[in-house]
Amino acid sequence: MSDFAIQTFDLSKKYKLKKGGYVQALNKVNISIKEGEIFGLLGPNGAGKTTLVEILTTLLQPTSGYAEILGYNVLKQANKIKNKLGLMLGHEIIYYRLTGKDNLKFFARIYNIKNFNKKIVELATIFGIENWLEEYVEKYSRGMKLKLALCRVLLIEPEILFLDEPLLGLDPNTIKQMIDILLDLNQTILITSHQMHVIQQVCDRVAFLNKGNVIKVDTQENFQKLMRExxxxxxxxxxxxxxxxxxxxxxxxxxxxxxxxxxxxxxxxxxxxxxxxxxxxxxxxxxxxxxxxxxxxxxxxxxxxxx
Amino acid sequence: MFKANDLKLNIKQILAISEKELKLHLRYGFKFALRYIKPLVSIFIPYIILAKIFSLSEAFYFDYYTEYNFLLFLLIAYCINYMFGILDLYKETFRREKIWQTLKGLIIAPFNRFNLIVGLLITELIIIIPTVAIFIMICYILFPIPLISLLHFCSIFLAIIIIFMGIGVLIGVIDIVNEDISNLLSYSAKFISWLSCVTYPLKLFPRILQFFIRLNPFYYIFDLLKLSWWAGIDPIDAYKYISWQHYFVLFTMAIGIPIIALCSFERIYNRYGITGY
The missing domain is CATH 3.30.70.920 (Lrp/AsnC effector binding domain/regulation of amino acid metabolism (RAM) domain)
Structure with a gap:
């Protein structure tokens, strides 16, 4: 078994354009993330962050190259890793016309989680949304939707968390609270963001992605040094x-x-x-x-x- | 290797899908209630027209439609019209989940994709069956038939549900790739269904239209459904109209369409991963 929780090998993805030609969303990306590491993907809009996350979570197929999650090939052994992954795409993957509790119950049943009612209350209490569980999600504020989305991901107890822009648009207090929760998890986390301060506070290592290319992968210390300089x-x-x-x-x-x-x-x-x-x-x-x-x-x- | 736990998990997931869908349906009660009312409207006008025609003379009849039994066929037509909802079921659900971005949650889950199809169908059946059962009961009270004939009728009805589900999945799958084409297909399916004598007898249509209707496979399956009830009342008259083509079309469609639909679903799902639009 590999020491790495996530590894990519020359991973590339091209999107075909209607007017002809291609957009290179990822270009021979090679990254390795150790178990228990919090790894940040930093890049502007359109850098390829979400594409990378979607390939790693079996949502998209790469044009070339491959990736491994916990030693399993993402393309060929997708079924072996699906119950080990948790994906949060901002406040997506939530049914707005259902209550918060119905959303969590639905995904708990899909993932065959035992005693989910108790876990739902526990998680909602940690995130401070326990009084909102019976309300329809469309009434939630943006921050509450993100908290619910994170509850959903944590409820299924994944081994690896993929968090795509998890704290975008939140107020500083909520961001701090969410960061504390993430740091307490002690799990392998791949987090994408274009908010530098978030990445700075949470990640052990950071990869800079631009136009589908990994410009640099470095430790948090070197990243901060660069920021200071x-x-x-x-x-x-x-x-x-x-x-x-x-x-x-x-x-x-x-x-x-x-x-x-x-x-x-x-x-x-x-x-x-x-x-x-x-x-x-x-x-x-x-x-x-x-x-x-x-x-x-x-x-x-x-x-x-x-x- | 098949495991009992896998079966249990699949059933749990199917029920989770159904429960979720039902809650989404029931969120807006009035919209939900309209589903019951719309098919009633679809047989109300035909009732007035046919009642008027048959009141002109007792000697009037159109194939097996007579003054005494046309109400039975209209009640069965209500059930068929009510089932047309299945044609758009998958298209609307896939499109909604695509827009809400919630399907991604299912794709990355340890989840058999066919559970989604079955779960959605069960929801639809939970909605359809009570109403259809009430109408069948009304038919049974007004036009009683032997139990064996009722079972024959119900088997044909089930086969039609399977055909509709297959077409629905096919339209839903095409919708993932190209919404425009799926809209066209969805409308075409409804048009073809309309041109299949669900409510009116074939003889009432102009000769040229009768020719096209006879080319329409839906005509044979709906005709068979109506005649299967009539066969329980007047078998001699009914079997003058039932031919081997009726059963051939029914079986071919009930087996062929779901297979084509599920293969397409599997292929498109693998190729585009639902998000590939």
């Missing part, structure tokens, strides 16, 4: 001083680029070590506003593509 500072100043500042910045080797904005711009630098030096330079200008900006996913991709 990528610094963006937004400044505002009277525009007549802007050209002179830009000229001075272009002579500094630690400045990567200057991005123009309406009232100033964003300075992109590669290390915090040169922070004092930059602040000294800026103090000679009539700066009206200065603020450090968290790098966006796109910024991280730009950084990674340079590696």
């Amino acid at each position: 990528t610094i963006y500072i937004r400044i505002e100043l009277p525009l007549e001083h802007l050209n002179k500042l830009k000229q001075e910045l272009s002579t500094l080797d630690y400045i990567i680029e200057f991005l123009d904005e309406k009232r100033g711009g964003i300075i992109h630098m590669n290390s915090k070590n040169n922070y004092p030096d930059l602040l000294h330079l800026l103090s000679t200008y009539p700066i009206t506003k200065i603020q450090e900006v968290e790098p966006t996913l796109g910024d991280i991709f730009i950084e990674l593509s340079k590696i």
Whole structure:
């Protein structure tokens, strides 16, 4: 038996377009996820995250390559892994016209879960939706739907959890609560998101996916290091001083680029070590506003593509 | 190797599907009630028309339709019209589950896909059977027949349910791949069914239409259903109209259509995985 819970081997998926040609959703993706590891898939919309999850959960067939879950081939031995997988696709896979309890009962019976009534109440209590179980799901808020979706996945007691954008659109308190629950599970989890802070708090390792390609797979520590090293500072100043500042910045080797904005711009630098030096330079200008900006996913991709 | 536990699990899953579907049906009571009313409307106008025609002269008859038995055939027509819902059952369910994205939950589950088909059919039967049973009871009170004839009638009725289920699965499967074609097929199936003398006797139609109706396999199975009851009352008259073609069409369709439908379902499911649209 392999040490890896999930492994992909040159996994590729092409979608045929109506107007002709193809979209390469996945391009020879090779990733290995150990048992008990929380693995993050980070990428912008259309990066291929959901396609990868759908192939790994037997929903889609790859164009080429293959994948193994707990040593079983996803294509040829799908029946052996189906009761080991739990899939949460945002707040999908919920019947909105049924009550929360009917939804959970339905899936518990499909997965042949014993004593499911007790487990449903336990899980709903953990997620704080126990008073809503008898209500129709269409009355639920977005956060409650996500909680119900996660209840559904946990109810079937899977060995591997696939969570596709599980915390999108939730308020910070709920996100924190959900993250705590995920961390307590001690299970193999593949989580996809384009919310960096979520991935940052939950995952042991992270893969960056863009246009179907894995740009980089790294540990959380290295990922955070990269985040720390990528610094963006937004400044505002009277525009007549802007050209002179830009000229001075272009002579500094630690400045990567200057991005123009309406009232100033964003300075992109590669290390915090040169922070004092930059602040000294800026103090000679009539700066009206200065603020450090968290790098966006796109910024991280730009950084990674340079590696 | 077949295991008792597998059978138990399959039954559990089928019942889970049925219960879920029933709850979804019952969510909107008025829409549900309309299903009972619509077929009533479909025999109400034919009743008025046929009653008027037969009241003109006692000598009027159209094949086996007479002043004395046309009500029986209209009651049976109600049951047939009521079963037409099966034709759209799978199309509507697959489409709904596709839009709600809930089918994915079943595809990744350790779940036999045929449980879905059986589960949906059971739900439909739970809805259909009480009403059909009431109408059959009314027929039995007004036009009593021997038990053996009643069993003969019920077997033909069951075969028609199987045929409708097969066509329904076929339309549902095509809907997964191409909604447009399935809409066309669904309408065509209803049109062909309409052109099969469910309510009116064949002789009432113009000659040219009679020609096309005789090419329609549905005509033979609905004709056989009606005549199977009449055979319990007046076998000599009924067997003037029942031919080997009636049984041949019934058996061929009852065996062939479900096989074609289930093979297509298996093929499309594997190829497109339901999400492949």
